[in-house]
Amino acid sequence: MNVQQTIQTINEQANGKISEVYLVACGGSLVDMYPSKYFLDSEAKKLVAGMYTANEFVHALPKRLGAHSVVIVCSHGGNTPESVAAAKSAKEKGAYTIGLTHNSEASLLNYSDYSFLYEWGDESDVKNNPMAIILELTVELLQITEGYAHYPAFQNGLGAINGIINRAKVQVEPRAQVFADRYRNEELFYILTSGASYGHAYGFAICSLMEMQWLHAASIHSGEFFHGPFEVTDKETPFILMINEGRTRALDERAQTFLNQYAEKVEVIDAKELGIGTIADEVVEFFNPVLFYSIVCVYREALANVRNHPLETRRYMGKVAY
Numbered sequence: 001m002n003v004q005q006t007i008q009t010i011n012e013q014a015n016g017k018i019s020e021v022y023l024v025a026c027g028g029s030l031v032d033m034y035p036s037k038y039f040l041d042s043e044a045k046k047l048v049a050g051m052y053t054a055n056e057f058v059h060a061l062p063k064r065l066g067a068h069s070v071v072i073v074c075s076h077g078g079n080t081p082e083s084v085a086a087a088k089s090a091k092e093k094g095a096y097t098i099g100l101t102h103n104s105e106a107s108l109l110n111y112s113d114y115s116f117l118y119e120w121g122d123e124s125d126v127k128n129n130p131m132a133i134i135l136e137l138t139v140e141l142l143q144i145t146e147g148y149a150h151y152p153a154f155q156n157g158l159g160a161i162n163g164i165i166n167r168a169k170v171q172v173e174p175r176a177q178v179f180a181d182r183y184r185n186e187e188l189f190y191i192l193t194s195g196a197s198y199g200h201a202y203g204f205a206i207c208s209l210m211e212m213q214w215l216h217a218a219s220i221h222s223g224e225f226f227h228g229p230f231e232v233t234d235k236e237t238p239f240i241l242m243i244n245e246g247r248t249r250a251l252d253e254r255a256q257t258f259l260n261q262y263a264e265k266v267e268v269i270d271a272k273e274l275g276i277g278t279i280a281d282e283v284v285e286f287f288n289p290v291l292f293y294s295i296v297c298v299y300r301e302a303l304a305n306v307r308n309h310p311l312e313t314r315r316y317m318g319k320v321a322y
């Protein structure tokens with residue numbers, strides 16, 4: 001079943017009474033849900049969205065969860081115990097569960113009423129990757145429950161984003177190499193952005209830099225930067241600023257103006273400069289994170305290579321009990 005058929009079927013089963021959507025996962029899979037949470041918070045008048053790290057969902061189940069809820073659980077490997085447990089808990093409460101995974105043998109599938117076995121890797125079209133599928137699911141849920149005025153524009157964006165990304169990846173390749181050479185000995189990075197992309201600042205910090213490079217990192221919302229964090233700004237501290245196209249661009253540009261004056265180690269990744277502006281104004285902001293994820297992957301690959309620290313290296317995950 002495709003995205004549209006899945007949502008249509010759930011809507012029929014629930015007699016058109018879906019009132020909330022929960023987005024539940026861990027780590028990188030959770031990060032991929034942030035654009036959908038932002039989208040529903042921004043665009044829905046009635047449909048409520050909740051986003052949970054899976055173990056919190058399991059231990060602190062929301063009281064609203066029930067027969068009018070759709071719970072989307074994503075797990076790349078499909079066997080992360082807390083994500084599987086979250087899907088199980090959701091089913092026990094009578095919710096409709098949608099599981100996304102890259103593993104056809106995933107335990108998650110045992111508790112998924114509907115499932116998507118998604119594509120992964122450099123060769124795949126990003127619209128078949130989990131971030132875009134989850135966004136499409138939430139757009140479809142909004143459209144079917146209360147209507148979404150920019151539905152056609154969103155579908156056009158979905159058709160265009162992969163081409164934009166492929167061109168942008170070529171564009172940033174040399175910059176990523178310069179970045180990696182310049183910052184190869186740094187031990188800490190701050191990642192700034194806003195809007196639908198904030199989850200990917202968090203994701204680049206916790207997954208790409210901390211998990212995959214064992215570097216210290218923190219995400220800072222561009223809007224929050226001026227409410228505490230900017231006090232650490234100096235010429236020695238590296239910042240990576242992802243500038244969105246769309247409504248929150250002003251927040252990112254404000255951070256850029258400040259950093260241009262008081263910092264020296266600033267890497268800017270600007271979605272507009274990378275060509276996202278061909279997507280309609282009404283929906284472009286929701287596609288920034290899809291672009292940024294692919295672009296920061298080029299940066300992390302370059303950094304991993306110069307640091308001689310392969311992205312797969314772990315010291316605890318899968319090696320010790322936790």
Ligand SMILES: O=P(O)(O)OC[C@H]1O[C@](O)(CO)[C@@H](O)[C@@H]1O
Pocket residue numbers: 026027028029074075076077078079080083207211
């Ligand atoms: O998406 P999965 O397979 O549930 O994995 C979650 C795990 O994957 C990562 O996101 C990336 O390895 C980890 O942070 C996390 O523990």
